[in-house]
Amino acid sequence: MAILQQLADSGGETLTFVNDAATGLRAIIAVHSTRRGPAFGGIRTLSYRSQNAAVEDALRLAQAMSYKAAVADLPAGGGKTVVLKHPEMRRAEAFRALGRAIQRMGGSYFTGLDVGTSREDLQEVASETKYAASTLDFGKATARGLMAAIRAGLKAATGSDELEGRRVAIQGLGAVGGELARLLHGKGAALVVADTNAQLGLQVAEETGAEVVSPSRVLATSCDVLSPCALGSVLTAHVAENLHCKVVAGSANNQLATPAAGEALRKAGIVYVPDYVANAGALIKGVTEHVKGREVGFEVVDRIYDTALLVLTRAARENRPPSQVADDVARERLR
Numbered sequence: 001m002a003i004l005q006q007l008a009d010s011g012g013e014t015l016t017f018v019n020d021a022a023t024g025l026r027a028i029i030a031v032h033s034t035r036r037g038p039a040f041g042g043i044r045t046l047s048y049r050s051q052n053a054a055v056e057d058a059l060r061l062a063q064a065m066s067y068k069a070a071v072a073d074l075p076a077g078g079g080k081t082v083v084l085k086h087p088e089m090r091r092a093e094a095f096r097a098l099g100r101a102i103q104r105m106g107g108s109y110f111t112g113l114d115v116g117t118s119r120e121d122l123q124e125v126a127s128e129t130k131y132a133a134s135t136l137d138f139g140k141a142t143a144r145g146l147m148a149a150i151r152a153g154l155k156a157a158t159g160s161d162e163l164e165g166r167r168v169a170i171q172g173l174g175a176v177g178g179e180l181a182r183l184l185h186g187k188g189a190a191l192v193v194a195d196t197n198a199q200l201g202l203q204v205a206e207e208t209g210a211e212v213v214s215p216s217r218v219l220a221t222s223c224d225v226l227s228p229c230a231l232g233s234v235l236t237a238h239v240a241e242n243l244h245c246k247v248v249a250g251s252a253n254n255q256l257a258t259p260a261a262g263e264a265l266r267k268a269g270i271v272y273v274p275d276y277v278a279n280a281g282a283l284i285k286g287v288t289e290h291v292k293g294r295e296v297g298f299e300v301v302d303r304i305y306d307t308a309l310l311v312l313t314r315a316a317r318e319n320r321p322p323s324q325v326a327d328d329v330a331r332e333r334l335r
């Protein structure tokens with residue numbers, strides 16, 4: 001009963017518990033909404049402190065995927081799988097068992113990558129189900145979408161979406177941030193970059209001429225655009241008040257540590273492109289390929305430009321933080 005109540009409180013539709021004794025697989029598949037189409041969302045593999053924490057995470061992440069799909073106006077809803085990692089789990093076989101469970105859901109849920117799950121894990125899943133985006137380059141699609149979000153942010157902040165000559169600071173140079181640096185360099189932007197892995201900073205600097213700064217300094221860099229592409233909760237109200245940029249647009253999930261941070265950005269005159277608007281590139285490409293039944297080009301994610309401008313324009317008109325407006329747009333479309 002407690003779990004059913006948690007599901008009801010989240011507004012979700014179904015929770016599927018998967019137990020495969022032979023492989024040690026224990027997983028939870030949360031489907032938040034299929035109102036607009038099948039539920040899309042990747043697989044998070046983590047050792048959770050309790051089963052309850054895993055249920056909560058699955059429900060929260062599935063809801064976030066519904067909002068992300070709705071604000072991007074996709075014919076899709078949101079879902080998420082969490083795999084409860086433990087030492088006895090036989091990894092390859094377990095992910096194949098997960099693939100069979102997803103296949104049994106008959107296409108109401110479609111899966112992909114998330115934190116803690118490797119491309120090899122996803123290949124195992126995809127060997128048992130056709131409902132897995134196993135060939136999608138998530139980092140590339142997300143970085144391309146982020147370019148569109150950055151251009152929209154600049155348009156809203158300065159009246160021009162030109163990237164040439166802009167100074168962009170990137171926190172985190174992994175699959176998304178590294179690709180973003182290369183794309184921005186190709187458009188003539190000047191880069192300031194930081195990663196806790198110093199080697200990545202040096203590599204990107206060599207490829208793009210970027211200035212490398214320490215991870216502790218990157219947020220306070222003077223720049224046109226700050227792009228958090230590492231961790232969530234980087235923007236507290238205090239940090240927001242001390243930024244020296246015109247636009248914040250990054251791929252990290254949950255960049256605002258609190259709603260007050262969104263308000264602080266607005267008061268400081270900084271345009272914030274909501275994280276789940278900016279980082280929807282892989283979802284957009286995955287859903288479009290699923291609907292069309294074939295591979296599509298990366299340009300399909302450029303529609304993030306229009307979505308971001310829609311949200312930013314309404315936020316400016318209503319004098320409210322864009323994060324709140326994005327939630328409203330998503331809720332209106334999910335109704």
Ligand code: NAD
Nearest residue numbers: 138139142172174175176195196215229230251252253279
């Ligand atoms: P990744 O793990 O490949 O890269 C993250 C990078 O950030 C790593 O190189 C890491 O060393 C660095 N890092 C960690 N802490 C740091 C710090 N304090 N300062 C500077 N660098 C730091 O991850 P990714 O796939 O590039 O994703 C980046 C972010 O975007 C994540 O928060 C992820 O959840 C989010 N995201 C990714 C995608 C995708 O398609 N990959 C989609 C949506 C959202």
